Amino acid sequence: MVIKIDPEKIKVSSFRKYATIFKVLSDENRLAILQVLENGAKPVNEIATQLDISQPLVSHHLKILKNSGIVVSCRKKAFVYHALVTPRVIETVNDIRDLGEEITQLFEKISFEDEDSFFKHFPVCFVQNR
Secondary structure, eight states: OOOOOOGGOGGGGGGOOOOOOOHHTOOOHHHHHHHHTSSSOOEEHHHHHHHOHHHHHHHHHHHHHHTTTEEEEEEEEEEEEEEOOOHHHHHHHHHHHHHHHHHHHHHHOOOOOSSSHHHHGGGGOOOOOO
């Protein structure tokens, strides 16, 4: 889905639901749970065992993931299984991880000692006064 935004009419409120998803994805336990669910639906006890965290903690984070629409659940006999609503969730998490690694590497290489070195790396940032 492509979001087309008129640069003259950007409204902060138009990003609210997307910001909510980023907030949900900003927790390391939830990201780990999503990685476990990458290979298919799992019950809470299996997720807790794989991550070596308590079942109540897993349940708490699954509730947040379910409320955001990222995870769905269904009961099968004595267990409730949890699954990703779409595999794109993992693709996105992996893309964000890769972006984080790229940003970290770039930040370590760039020198901001003076204005010239900054604009050498970021020439499009330079705005001339008219």
